Amino acid sequence: QVQLVESGGGLAPAGGSLRLSCLASGRIIDIINAAWYRQAPEKQRELVAKINTDGDVTYSDSVKGRFTISIDNAKHTVYLSMSRLEPEDTAVYSCNAEVMSVDTTYSHRYQTSYWGRGIQVTVSS
Numbered sequence: 001q002v003q004l005v006e007s008g009g010g011l012a013p014a015g016g017s018l019r020l021s022c023l024a025s026g027r028i029i030d031i032i033n034a035a036w037y038r039q040a041p042e043k044q045r046e047l048v049a050k051i052n053t054d055g056d057v058t059y060s061d062s063v064k065g066r067f068t069i070s071i072d073n074a075k076h077t078v079y080l081s082m083s084r085l086e087p088e089d090t091a092v093y094s095c096n097a098e099v100m101s102v103d104t105t106y107s108h109r110y111q112t113s114y115w116g117r118g119i120q121v122t123v124s125s
Contacts, residue, residue: 022095
């Protein structure tokens with residue numbers, strides 16, 4: 001099985017920076033596609049950024065120019081670099097990734113989407 005675990009969240013001042021990491025563990029060949037979502041209290045989950053197999057990226061208007069999504073497949077990690085943070089960025093951030101993996105016999109490959117449990121980011125005003 002594949003597991004995604006986010007890290008790097010916490011507290012930051014307005015105007016500051018944080019880098020979130022999403023580490024994929026398991027019998028992984030590659031992370032194919034990935035995205036970061038966030039959900040603030042009493043609000044719906046929002047797509048923040050996504051990246052495809054070609055490295056093409058898409059950002060929500062609210063974070064465009066401030067956040068950067070990337071994948072380091074050598075480390076099986078998806079990153080979200082956040083700068084010029086605003087109080088409105090406060091939310092639980094979750095990693096979603098489509099992962100190519102193999103079974104225990106290494107006989108079959110699977111491409112499956114997984115979710116991390118989420119990590120809190122709080123930006124003070």
